[in-house]
Each structure stands twice: as structure tokens, then as C-alpha cells.
Amino acid sequence: MTATLKAIGIGKRFGALAVLEGIDFDLSSSAAIGIVGPNGAGKSTLMAVLSGALVPSAGRIEMDGRDITELGAAERSGLGVMRTHQIPKPFLGLTVLENVLVGATHAGAAQGEAAYALALGALDTAGMRRLANRPAESLGLLDRKRLELARALATRPKILLLDEIGGGLTDAEAEELVQMIKGLRAEGIGIVWIEHIVHLLMQVVERLICVDAGRIIADGSPAAVMAHPDVVRAYMGGV
Amino acid sequence: MTMAVERWTAQSRAGVGGAALVLGALALAPMLIGPGIVDRLTALFIYVILAAMWNALAGYCGLVSIGQQLFFGLGAYATIRIAFAGVDPFLAMILGAVAVGVLAWPVSLFMLRLKGGEFSIGMWVLASIGQLCVKLDPMIQGETGSSLISLNAYGADLRRNLIYWGALAAMTCLLAALFALLRSREGLAIQAIRDNEEAATSLGVRPERTKRRLFVLAAFGIALAGALWLAQAVSFQPKSYFSVQWTAYMIFMVLVGGIGRFEGAILGAVLFFAVETFFAATGVWYLIGLGATAIVFSLYFPRGLWGAVAARTGVQLLPLGYRATNTET
Numbered sequence: 001m002t003a004t005l006k007a008i009g010i011g012k013r014f015g016a017l018a019v020l021e022g023i024d025f026d027l028s029s030s031a032a033i034g035i036v037g038p039n040g041a042g043k044s045t046l047m048a049v050l051s052g053a054l055v056p057s058a059g060r061i062e063m064d065g066r067d068i069t070e071l072g073a074a075e076r077s078g079l080g081v082m083r084t085h086q087i088p089k090p091f092l093g094l095t096v097l098e099n100v101l102v103g104a105t106h107a108g109a110a111q112g113e114a115a116y117a118l119a120l121g122a123l124d125t126a127g128m129r130r131l132a133n134r135p136a137e138s139l140g141l142l143d144r145k146r147l148e149l150a151r152a153l154a155t156r157p158k159i160l161l162l163d164e165i166g167g168g169l170t171d172a173e174a175e176e177l178v179q180m181i182k183g184l185r186a187e188g189i190g191i192v193w194i195e196h197i198v199h200l201l202m203q204v205v206e207r208l209i210c211v212d213a214g215r216i217i218a219d220g221s222p223a224a225v226m227a228h229p230d231v232v233r234a235y236m237g238g239v
Numbered sequence: 240m241t242m243a244v245e246r247w248t249a250q251s252r253a254g255v256g257g258a259a260l261v262l263g264a265l266a267l268a269p270m271l272i273g274p275g276i277v278d279r280l281t282a283l284f285i286y287v288i289l290a291a292m293w294n295a296l297a298g299y300c301g302l303v304s305i306g307q308q309l310f311f312g313l314g315a316y317a318t319i320r321i322a323f324a325g326v327d328p329f330l331a332m333i334l335g336a337v338a339v340g341v342l343a344w345p346v347s348l349f350m351l352r353l354k355g356g357e358f359s360i361g362m363w364v365l366a367s368i369g370q371l372c373v374k375l376d377p378m379i380q381g382e383t384g385s386s387l388i389s390l391n392a393y394g395a396d397l398r399r400n401l402i403y404w405g406a407l408a409a410m411t412c413l414l415a416a417l418f419a420l421l422r423s424r425e426g427l428a429i430q431a432i433r434d435n436e437e438a439a440t441s442l443g444v445r446p447e448r449t450k451r452r453l454f455v456l457a458a459f460g461i462a463l464a465g466a467l468w469l470a471q472a473v474s475f476q477p478k479s480y481f482s483v484q485w486t487a488y489m490i491f492m493v494l495v496g497g498i499g500r501f502e503g504a505i506l507g508a509v510l511f512f513a514v515e516t517f518f519a520a521t522g523v524w525y526l527i528g529l530g531a532t533a534i535v536f537s538l539y540f541p542r543g544l545w546g547a548v549a550a551r552t553g554v555q556l557l558p559l560g561y562r563a564t565n566t567e568t
Contacts, residue, residue, distance in 0.1 A: 051441060077443040089438035091431045093499065097244070097563050102431045105424035107443025115424075116244040120563065129242060132563035151442060 003029040003064055003080060003158040003190065005050070011058030012045055012214075019045045020214045023059070029158045029190035032181075034201035034222065036194075037211035038234055043194045044086060046211065047163045050192065051083035052076040063159075077107035080158030084151075084165055088144035090136040097123065097132040099147055100154045107155035119154050126150035126180065142173050149180070159190040166197045178203050198226070210234065242565050246422075246558050254556025265407055269400045277403050281471055283512045284406035285464045286492065288413055290504040290511075292460040293489035295417055298499035299426070300453050301433035303355075305486050306362025307461050309369045312481035313339045314462025315469035316373050319385055323378060328389045329401065332466035336459055343458030347451045363483065370481035384476035387469055402470045409467060413460045418501065420456070421559050429453060491533045497543030501557045506545050 010023040019042045027033050037043050048054040050061065052073035061069045063079050071079075091099050097119060104110050104118040123129050126146045131139070139147060145165055152160060162181070166174050174197065181204050185191055195201045201208065201222070208225040210218040218228040225231055269277050289311075296302040317335030322328045346365070353361045374381050390398055420426060428449045431439035436446050469475055488511065496507020514532075518525045540547055549555060 053437070053441065073441045074443050074445050077441055083441055085438065085441075089435045091434035091438065093434050094427075094430055095560065095562075097561050098427060098430075101424075101561060102427045102439065102444065103442040105427060109443075111424065116561075120242045120244070123563075124242075129563075130566050132242070132566045151438075155442060 002188075004062075005081060005159045005190065005192075006062040007050065007059065008062065009059035010046070010049055010056050010061065012042075012049055012054060013057045018214055020049065020056070023211075023214075023216060025209060025216070025219065027159065027190050027192060029188055031207065032185050032191035032193065032205040034193050034195060034198075034205035034208045035211060036196070036198055036201065036208060036225075036231075041211045041234075042214040043211055044163060047083060047161055047192075047194055051081060051161055053083075074107075077155055077157075078109065080156065081161070082107065082152045082155050082157035082159070083161040084145075084148040084163055086163040086165075086167070088141070088148045090139065090144050090147050092135075092137040094136055095132070096128055096134050096136055096139070096147055096150075099136050100150050103151045104154040110156075118156065122150045122154035125153055125183065127176070141168055145169070145177075153184070157189055159192065160184065162191065162193040162195075164194055164196060166195050166200045174200055242563050244561050245564055246561060248555075248558065248562075251555055251558040254558075258556070262407070262411055266404070269403055274396070274399055277399055278471065279512075279516065281399075281403045281406045281467070283508065284403075284410040285467050285471075286488070286508040286512055287410050287505055288460055288464040288467075289485065289489045290492035290496065290508040291414055291417055291501075292457040292464075293486070294493045294496075294498060294501075294504035295421070295453060296457050297490075298493060298504070299421060299433060300429045300450060302351075302450065302454065303359050304362040305359050305483065305490075306364070306366035307457070307489060308481050308483055308485040309362065309366035310339055310343065310458040310461040311465035311468070311485050312366070312373065312477065313342070313369060314465030315475050315480045316376075316379070316477075317462070318466040318469055319387055319475055320376075320378070322387055322389050328387055328392075328470065329405065332405070332463070332470060335466050336463035339462035340455055340459030343455045344451070346458075347454045351447065351450050351454060363486075366481055366483070370477050373477050373481070379475070379477060382476060382478055384474060386474045388473075390470065390473060402467065405470070406467045409463050413463070414505075416456070417460075418557060418559070420453075421501065425449060425452070426559060487529075491529055493543070494533050494536050495543055497545030497547075497549070498541075500543065500545045500549065501559055502549075502555075503543050503545035507543065510544070 004026060006026040007023055010020055012020040023046060035043055049056045052071055060067055063081060068076055100119040100122050101115060104115040108118055110118050123132055126149050128146050128150050131143060166177060178200055181191060193201060193205060205222060208222040209216055210225050210231045212234040217230040217234060218225040293307060296304055314336050317338045318331045321334050322331035350361055373379055379385050428444040431444055432446050432449060440446060465480060492507035492511045493504050495510055497503025536543060
């Protein structure tokens with residue numbers, strides 16, 4: 001069954017500062033959207049609003065027609081809206097397997113053997129099987145990013161929100177990541193991917209949204225959006 | 240080979256079996272040992288409860304409270320109050336601890352909104368307020384205090400043994416409850432909150448609810464310890480029961496034994512008990528020694544004794560974690 005996440009007129013203000021204004025889009029679990037924009041455009045705030053970490057100041061978020069604007073991150077994750085963090089946030093005192101089990105037994109709502117199967121499957125998908133018993137504190141950056149992804153996968157997400165997961169990786173590592181995300185796509189998980197590294201995005205998404213100063217300035221096929229004059233101006237500056 | 244998850248190992252089965260044997264032997268001990276040793280062992284069981292409860296809060300959930308003497312004092316006070324109303328003193332101990340657990344629920348509503356150091360100090364402030372409120376009760380007569388006089392209805396030997404068995408049973412039940420909690424999915428949530436509350440929330444953990452349950456369990460356990468201490472000491476003075484020294488002992492036991500390790504808190508309590516038995520007579524130097532030891536441990540052995548042993552040997556007697564097998568592809 002396809003799930004649909006809808007953002008309707010989303011705005012977010014911190015005091016007098018408007019970080020997001022009038023954001024509208026919708027996404028089905030059979031699609032992949034990339035979100036680009038210069039630094040400070042409001043991308044991470046958008047991610048936080050979609051995942052439930054922040055409550056929007058205006059607008060509505062719907063999942064399959066149900067208004068979920070008031071639901072916190074924990075409740076949304078149970079409905080299948082799952083995010084990864086730009087800076088990985090592993091549970092350092094737990095092993096890799098235990099990190100993933102947190103997701104499987106909570107948002108994933110699985111118990112006992114079912115939870116183990118879910119967690120082990122997520123570790124396999126993320127290429128972390130060999131590291132299952134390692135303490136999370138011993139992992140390097142790439143493995144921490146993989147763990148972030150594995151934990152999210154173990155929750156059986158319908159829509160996965162990826163926040164700059166490609167940053168700081170070598171080309172080969174990034175390529176591996178792209179293949180992994182393509183695999184998730186093929187399994188019917190909807191992807192919203194915020195990324196600075198545009199050529200990575202282009203390999204996965206069929207739709208691109210460009211955000212600048214808290215507004216959507218272009219939305220469409222990746223090639224069309226990258227050629228859009230407003231997008232060129234936002235990135236390159238000029239008149 | 241397909242990967243699987245295992246929790247029990249031969250070693251941990253032996254560990255739990257060994258623990259059951261020790262507990263069985265302790266249950267029979269009053270028939271064999273002298274009254275002085277029975278009293279000392281009762282104190283040890285109370286220390287184990289205190290250490291295990293503080294470790295559950297601080298070591299597993301990151302809730303570092305320096306006001307747990309609040310629940311220790313309230314447990315003793317509630318016992319006296321209930322016994323005073325004509326209830327059997329042993330029943331009053333249980334009811335008193337339950338009453339404190341119930342009270343801890345609304346307390347948690349506002350205290351758990353505080354983070355880190357604010358929570359720690361806030362709990363201490365609350366403990367002082369608790370002490371002042373208890374002193375307002377005319378029955379307690381300010382700092383003069385009161386006693387659990389109705390215990391006199393029991394003969395000296397019977398009373399000593401009942402308190403001993405009560406403490407042993409309380410320790411066993413509380414450790415078992417904590418073990419079951421930490422092994423369940425709630426245990427994963429508790430540790431995830433400790434390590435990163437935001438990430439835990441995004442994975443579906445509800446931090447408020449999870450912390451509240453643990454906070455209430457710890458309050459109940461420490462209140463029961465306070466009630467047992469009262470039963471042994473008979474007299475109650477607010478100043479000594481609400482003293483921050485109780486939390487200092489808990490911190491000492493957990494730091495030295497191994498914070499965030501189930502076995503560590505128990506080991507720490509046994510060590511503290513041994514040090515107290517041999518050095519308490521040296522007065523001030525004993526306290527200075529305790530403080531110095533705690534500082535040395537937190538600087539040079541932050542994982543505590545059990546942490547160091549476990550890191551070196553991989554030994555785990557009480558299996559709380561999960562291990563994957565066949566991780567090689």
C-alpha cells in the first residue's frame with residue numbers, strides 16, 4: 001500500500017525570524033524527492049518539522065489523509081515517518097545491534113524473534129553485519145552514518161527523511177550509499193533526501209525541490225530545477 | 240550461516256545459578272550465624288538496594304540525582320506514621336514504601352522536566368524541603384524524632400530475623416524487578432535516552448514515560464530501604480535520614496563498583512560494606528578515605544572495578560545485552 005506524506009502551507013518562525021514560509025509538497029512512498037538549497041535556506045528546519053522534532057508555526061502535515069501536525073517525533077515514527085540525523089547520533093553506550101534493536105522494538109513495534117529478524121535484516125542491508133557486536137563508540141564516521149540508516153530501517157519506515165547523509169564521505173563511500181538508498185527505493189520506501197552533494201541526489205531522485213530563504217523556489221524534474229534561473233541565482237549569486 | 244541473536248550464555252547461566260545459591264544460603268544463614276552478623280548483613284542488603292537503585296537512575300538512564308535521601312527519609316517517616324495508626328510495623332514498612340512510590344509519580348512530573356545538573360541539584364533541594372515538612376509533623380517533634388515502638392511487640396531474636404529476611408527478600412525482589420526491566424525493550428529505551436534523548440525519540444521511544452517509570456521504581460526501592468533501616472535502628476531523626484550522606488554512599492558504591500553495570504552496583508555495595516566494617520571506627524579519616532577513593536576512581540577508573548574486569552575478560556554474569564552470532568558473512 002502506498003503511503004502519502006503531505007505538507008500544506010508549512011511555516012516556522014523563531015521569534016521574528018521566519019525560517020520557513022508557505023512550504024507545500026506531497027510525497028508518496030513510491031517516490032524519491034531531493035531537497036537542495038544554499039546554507040541557511042531552512043532545509044534542516046524543514047526536516048525537523050516533517051519528522052515531528054519541531055512543531056510548525058503555520059500549516060499542516062498529513063500522513064495518508066490524517067492530520068499529524070500535533071504528533072511528536074516518537075508517534076510519527078510509529079506511523080512510518082522516520083528521519084536520520086545530519087550529525088549521526090549513535091547510542092554510544094550500546095552495541096551496534098542494540099542500537100538497531102531500539103528502533104525495531106519501539107517505532108518498529110516488533111518483539112522477541114521478530115524484532116531480532118528486523119534488526120539483523122537492517123544490519124545486512126546497511127552492510128554492518130560484521131560490526132553487530134561492536135560498541136557504537138568505536139565506529140568511525142561512515143559506519144556511524146550506516147548505523148543511523150540501519151536504525152531507521154529497523155523501524156519499518158514508509159517515508160525515510162535523510163538529512164545530509166552523504167556529507168564527509170569519499171567518492172567510493174558515497175557511491176556505496178547511493179546504491180543502498182536505491183535499494184530502499186526499490187523496496188517501496190519513500191525517500192526525502194536533503195543533500196548538498198547534488199550529483200549524488202541526481203542518481204536517486206526523480207524530483208527535486210530547491211529551497212531558498214525558507215521558500216520553495218523550484219520544484220520539478222532534477223534537470224529542470226537545476227537549470228531554473230532562480231536556482232542558479234540562489235547558488236551562484238549575481239543579479 | 241544465518242545470523243541470530245543470543246542473550247544467555249553458559250557463563251551467564253552459571254552466574255545466575257550462583258547468585259541463586261548465594262541467596263538460598265543467605266536465607267538459611269540466621270540459623271547458623273550470630274546476631275551481630277545478622278544485623279551487619281541486613282545493613283549490606285540495604286546498601287545493595289541503594290546502590291542498585293541509584294545505578295539504575297544514573298548509570299542506565301543518565302538521571303544523576305543527589306537527592307535520593309528524600310525517598311530514604313520519606314520511606315522511614317511513612318512507616319512510622321502508618322505504624323502509629325495501629326498497623327503492624329512490618330506491614331507498615333511495605334505500605335510506607337508504596338505510599339512514597341505513589342508520591343514519586345507527581346514529583347516526577349515536574350522534576351523530570353529539569354535536565355542534567357538542574358535535576359541533580361533540584362532533587363537535593365527537594366530533599367531538604369521534604370525534611371522540613373516532616374519536621375512540621377507534631378508526632379516527629381522536630382529534630383527530636385520518634386521511634387517505631389510497635390516493633391517491641393516482637394521478641395528480640397524473632398524481630399532481628401524478620402528484619403533480616405525482609406531485607407533479603409526486598410533486595411532479591413528489587414534486583415529481580417530491575418533485571419527484568421533492564422532486559423526488556425524498556426531497558427533498551429532507558430539506555431537510549433541516556434545516550435541521546437533526541438535520537439531515542441525519533442526511533443519511537445517516549446522519554447517522559449520511560450523516565451517516569453524508572454524514577455518511581457527507584458523511589459519505591461529507596462523508600463523500602465529507608466523503612467528497613469528504620470526497623471533496624473528503631474529511632475527516627477529527620478536529620479540523619481534525610482542526610483545527603485545517603486546519596487554520597489550510593490554514588491561511592493556505584494562509582495567504585497562500576498556505573499552502568501548491573502553487577503557493578505552489587506560489587507560496590509559489598510566493597511563499601513567491607514570498608515565500613517573495618518574502618519568506620521577511624522571516624523573522620525574513614526570519611527576522608529571514602530571521598531579520596533571516589534575521586535581516584537572517577538579520575539582513573541571511570542568504569543569502576545566491574546567495568547575494568549568486564550572490559551578485560553568480557554565476563555558478564557547477569558546478561559542484559561544482546562549478542563549476534565555468525566556475524567561473518
